[in-house]
Amino acid sequence: MSKSAPDTFDWHSSRITPATPITGSYRxxxxxxxxxxxxxxxxxKFDRPFMAxxxxxxxxxxxxxVAEWKRRQDFSK
Incomplete structure (x- = not known):
């Protein structure tokens, strides 16, 4: 079994782009x-279902x- 690379993305200060993967360290x-x-x-705005x-x-x-958040907004109208 191989170990995966450590999750080192800094959600506080690293540059976030649309291509940024949402990792296990996501905050x-x-x-x-x-x-x-x-x-x-x-x-x-964040809500509990979206955060989950x-x-x-x-x-x-x-x-x-982003696409999921927009989809949820369209669905809630």
């Missing part, structure tokens, strides 16, 4: 909030997260 930091506000607009989706362990990127 809802101010840096992440700024990214989502820039991508989703001023209406962006972010941390469900399935492979995804920040672009996937």
């Amino acid at each position: 809802n930091t101010q840096n992440v909030r700024r990214f989502f506000l820039a991508q989703c607009g001023a209406a962006f 989706w972010l941390k469900d362990g399935k492979p995804k990127t920040m672009a996937d997260a």
Whole structure:
């Protein structure tokens, strides 16, 4: 069994792009909030179901997260 590389992405200060993978160390930091506000607009906010989706362990990127947040907003109208 091989060990995977350590998860060293710094969610507090590293540059987040749409291609950034959501890793096991993912945190809802101010840096992440700024990214989502820039991508989703001023209406962006975290809610429990979205945070659970972010941390469900399935492979995804920040672009996937933006698309999911927007999908949930369209669905809730």
